[in-house]
Amino acid sequence: MSFELLEKEIIDVGLCQGCALCVGLCKHIEMEETRPILKDYCILEREGQDCGKCYQSCPQVNQKSFETKEPLRVYSLRSKDPEILAKASSGGFVSTITRELLENQTLSEIVMVQGSDDKPIGGGAVYKRSGILKRLVELTGETFDPVGIVGVPCEMRGAAKIEEDMNREILKIGLFCSSQIFPEKRCGCTLLGEANLLPIGELKKFIEEWEQENKDHTNEEGKRCDSCKQYCSHCQDFPAIYSDITAGEVGSQNGYTTVVAWTERGKELVE
Structure with a gap:
């Protein structure tokens, strides 16, 4: 189960997230x-070491069936700051x-995206992928203190x-996926096929009954748009059900x- 197998089954076919x-x-x-590549060699192939972590740990290899979760x-909340x-x-x-969790030392660190100048952002969230799990793996190896992550x-x-x-x-703080809320706005492409999107105000029903047909994107020349990833076409997890809490603008004024x-941990933190 080398990187070559991961590349063949997940990366090259467009399923890498x-x-x-x-x-x-x-x-x-x-x-x-947003694509993993070998920077030199795979130890399983060159050194014959028993590894395969990249393949065995990949969430796209270890697919879980999407389940209805209550x-x-x-x-519906608003900051006082x-x-x-x-x-x-x-x-x-x-x-x-996140600021409160860090200031009261409930968490020692939170993995989230900041500006390119590394200055903390005072507000605003971007609902897109960032590849931050690399840092989360590093952090869990550096400290046993409680940590958190914000992501899609x-x-x-x-x-x-x-x-x-x-x-x-x-502590996992999820963000509603913008690719699932407005799939036709991922880029300037033409959407082929339609998602079964429910009215934006029916959040609970949206979460319980979310279903999605396979869809694809092409550009004006009829070619697939590189910015529209194939894995988004089969992903059904709009509300980030593996989080403790999820946040987004859908469903609120x-x-x-x-x-x-x-x-329960997420509920306790919010309340």
């Missing part, structure tokens, strides 16, 4: 944009709770895998964040 979990597990793999509670609200994409919940559904699935494999409790508590 770009979470970078394999990169965090192997020093011989690096990310080229939220413990659904909230004017500085956060000035930059927030909705109600500023994610920025507020496919990253939460990988974080849940890390949590299980490393026997660590990781302007200026508020919809927050879904999936676990």
Whole structure:
């Protein structure tokens, strides 16, 4: 189960979600944009060492059937901090709770995306992949202190895998997937096929009954758009059900964040 097999079954066929979990597990793999590549060689092939971590740990190899999951509670929340609200994409919940968790030392570190200048962002969330699981793997190896992560559904699935494999409790804050909310707005392509999208206000029903037909994207020349990843075409996890809590703008009025508590820990933190 070498990197070659991972490349053949997952990466080359467009099923890689770009979470970078394999990169965090192997020093011989690096990310080229959102695609894992070998930077030198696979130890299983050259040195004959028993490995296969990249393949065995890949969330796309270890597929889980999408299951209906009842939220413990659904909230519509808004930050009281004017500085956060000035930059927030909705109600500023994610920025507020992550700051609170760090300031009161509930968590020692939270893995999330920041600006390119490495200065902390005061508010605002971007609902797209970032390949942050590499850093989460590193962090769980550096400290036994409580840690957390903020990411989209496919990253939460990988974080849940890390949590299980490393026997660590990781606070997982998921973000509604923008590719599932508005699949036709991923790029300027023509959408072939239609997703069974429900009215935006019916959040609970949306979560319980989400179904999606296979879809594809092409550009004006009829060729597949590289920015529209094939794995998004079969992913059904809009609400990030492997998270402790999920946040996003869907289902709330302007200026508020919809927050879904999936676990008792998540519910306790929100309340």
